[in-house]
Amino acid sequence: MVKIGNIQLPDFPFLLAPMEDVSDPPFRRLCKMYGADLMYSEFISSEGLIRDALKSKKKLDIFDYERPVGIQIFGGDEEAMSLSSKIIDTVQPDLVDINFGCPVKKVVCKGAGAGVLKDIDLMVRLTRAVVRNTHLPVTVKTRLGWDESSITIDEIAERLQDEGIQALTIHARTRSQMYKGHSDWSHIARIKNNPRIKIPIFGNGDINSAQKAKEYKETYGVDGIMVGRAAIGNPWIFSQIKHYLKTGEELPPPTLHQRIEAAQRHATWSVEWKGERTGLLEMRKHYSNYFKGICNFKEYKTQLFTASTLQELDSVFQKIQKNM
Structure with missing residues (x-):
């Protein structure tokens, strides 16, 4: 069994990635029906939340049938992150997730999302601001580093664990790769094998079939897998993967x-x-x-x-x- 704080997940959980304009309550409800074990809101701007922006507040909607569910926030300002953590507490999700991985230019330019990968000290301070201002478990989603010449995930994993995060999801690409090229899960395996790391490590990137999920589970030793773009229009991917892991047989494609x-x-x-x-x-x-x-x-x-x-x-x- 995998534990995040007091949240108990199956032995090898499958997570639905927080995707902007995709991972809303209707889509999450569908993925839950087909076997997603843990899901997250679309990412929410901490600045938008404290300004009481309608779009940001709407994204706080969660429902009992989708639990366990986390709310994901992003931002580059410590005060905004700490205040938004307190706001999130009031809607009572099961956890808070921090986005340090979004590679989109408009987010990165504000020094948020994957933009924080350029400043690990700031990443640590932002994480501390959230951990200290919520009673909920805090998790993080991030990338390997800014680019190929600055793979910083080893330092990030250790330092954020020291700040009190209770799980880490790693998208196995750098920010400069965006969503192109192949993800390199060998870096995730290295984090998982680091004797200092005690928290669950989830892998993300390029999981688009049951066979690939099984191969990556066995090859890289992660605690669970997060599925993103492959679930869009394909919520069955969760039940397909689980069936294949359990029986070794592929389910037929949806009719x-x-x-x-x-x-x-x-x-x-x-x-x-x-x-x-x-x-x-x-x-x-x-x-x-x-x-x-x-x-x-x-x-x-x-x-x-x-x-x-x-x-x-x-x-x-x-x-x-x-x-x-």
């Missing part, structure tokens, strides 16, 4: 009916949470992923994109079911 069912649920929950107009608008980015590889689907994709009510959307799904 058209299962794809429709998942997309329909996702859209319904999205509308319930965001309202019909916004919920349907924000679902558009998901349809291509749910129906990836389906031949002659272009006409239906257009209809899914133009549906302006849940009722219209349901009738498109019925047409797909009947005609394909």
Whole structure:
């Protein structure tokens, strides 16, 4: 069993990555249905939270059916991080996660996310500010370092553990790699094998199949695996991986009916949470992923994109079911 503070997870847990504009409550609910063991909110700006920004506050929504669930924050200012930790405490998630890994320019330019990889002393101070201002377990997600010539993850792991974090997720790329090239999990294995490291170490990067999850589990000895982009439009990846690890057999790919069912649920929950107009608008980015590889689907994709009510959307799904 893997423990983060008083949170008990399975022997080898699978985590859903916090992804901006993806990992909202409707999507998390779907991934939980298909076997995700621990999930996180989209990342939330600490500055936005203390300014009472509506978008940031909306991201604090969590529901009992998705527990255990963590809220992830980012920022480059110690006071903002400590104040936002206190705000997060009031909504009672199971843990707080700090994002030191987001490589996006607008975040990095503010000295937050992966931008903090250039200043490990600041990373330590920001972590301390969060740990000291919450009663919740604190975890961190980060990358190997800024670039290939500055792989600093060894120092980061030791120093942040010393500050009191209770788990560390490592995306096995540098910031300069963004999401390109191959992730190098050998660095994660080295952290895991460091006798000083006592906290759970989770690996992230390039896990897009059950076979790869098994291979990386056995090769690198991590305590669990975080799945990110491979879960978009593919929440079944969690049940596929778990089935393969348990039986050595691959589950068949989802049928058209299962794809429709998942997309329909996702859209319904999205509308319930965001309202019909916004919920349907924000679902558009998901349809291509749910129906990836389906031949002659272009006409239906257009209809899914133009549906302006849940009722219209349901009738498109019925047409797909009947005609394909």
